[in-house]
Amino acid sequence: MTVISVPGSATDTVVPTTRRRRKHNVLLIVGLTLFGLLVLAAILAPVLASHDPIQQDLANARLAPGSPGHLLGTDELGRDIYSRLLYGARIDLRVGVLAVVSPFIIGTVLGLVSGWFGGWLDTVIMRIVDVVVAFPFFVLVIALVFALGAGTGSIYVAITMVGWVAYCRIVRGEVLVAKEQEYALAARASGLPTWRILFRHLLPNVVLQAVIYSMSDIVLTILAIVTLGYLGLGVPPPTPDWGSMIQDGQQFLLTQWYLATIPGIAVVITGLALALIADGLVDRFDRR
């Protein structure tokens, strides 16, 4: 957190800080509420959906939003867009959130180990990190999913292979600072086993930055999933996914602009919710 420094007036430095903290708590609540609603919509998709998301109805194809019975209209095969959007959220949110779990764990553990032990282990891990970050994120994920074959399983593997490096770098940096602090020295001096120092004492102090980063990582991962769907490398059709919905809609841009527009807005709202949570977390918990 940045503190506005106005020389000589203690109150001036305190007042804007608390006000900002309160304001961002609001942001955190708004973000959590928004994201909660999205998750709820995804879970309750079978209840909320007005139609079967893969049921075709060619007689009622490409209806405009607001048409009777079809809240957001229908696509080129007459499938209900509102229902497809809900079922798409099921896929995209679930894969987006689940896909960051293993990179989070692997990156955090490697970052802990790398920062704590240093030496050749640190050098090796950091060289591997250097190699992975040399590739543009989307390019490597797309190439790996292609090599592994399209589908959700490949997405999990590819995101894990690429995503762990960010957590590793963040946690390593935190550990380098934390291990010189007194509580870490004390734990060391009292002869505790290393794994206990690492996971019981160090981890709770360094994991916050990784958690904050994971919010934007979920956004990045959802973008990757949607991009893969757009390129036809995502969930195989006819299962709805926001990316493939945009791809399907692109060819009707001139006549039915909303086909490609609506799913994109869903992605943007998801990103906004997570960005609000991340910003809120920074101001709520980050003491710097």
Place this chain on the structure above:
Amino acid sequence: MNYLAFVLRRLITLIPVLFGISLLVFFMIHLVPGDPAVTLLGSHATTSAVAELHKQLGLDHPIWRQYLTFLNHLLHGNLGESYQYKSSVTSLISQNLLPTVWLIVAGVILAVLISVPLAVWAASRRNRLADSAIRTIPLVGLGMPAFWLGIMLILLLSLKAGAFPASGFGTGTLNHVRSIILPGLTVALALVPILVRSLRASLINVLQSDYIVTARSKGLGAPRVVLGHALRNAAISSVTVLGVNIAYLIGSTLVVEKVFALNGVGFLMITAIFNRDFPIVQGVTLLFAIMVVAVNLLTDISHAALDPRVRLS
């Protein structure tokens, strides 16, 4: 440490990275358990096609020898032969490189032209309305898929307003410029949220330093202080910010080229994905990594040239 020694040391650190990149790209086809030839050609491939690929890739040799052969070819600029086009991947890449380079350059220029004024405006009116408005850009922008942004720009600026071509690269320099503006804008807008956020932060940091206070107390006006004094120092750190994020920008060209049917290397790679043309996918992935490494090197070198303090650390 003098400048030359810094550059030399930086060049040496490239060796393990380049080595690692070649390893990763090589092992991509071995990710899936089983016969890589079957993986590449798909399960419907004929036995003779699989056998031919075996011979071509040298899959019957031990893995370390396959890698050494791959590395040897690589060092001679040989990235293998495309299955579909029956010509060398290197020549296919060089034929398609121009639009991608145009796109990256246009993207960087537009990103800077959009981000710098916004960041300066936000930093100099800190916590006021303009600042708050500009700070919402990353919140909304970071979750925006680049390809969707491209489609929206086509819809608004090409189909509705008719100002720019919706796809292709055109012929002749003038048409190239007209064709590259929309894709360039798409790539730039994907980067703007990141750039604005870090530029604003570094400007605010600089604006709090002693020499700015001195400049202010001398009675210089706000525009002079911000543009003449602060921006110059903030620019150094923004070069680094731009360098760090160039990987992101280069990555987004891939899908943006697909949206605008711009026949660059990204488009080549996407087309190759549909045709299961592995050597092209492999070659372009490698090229993208080398571009990022080269840009990072240039960033570090120019950063050290601009700011002597960097060399000491």
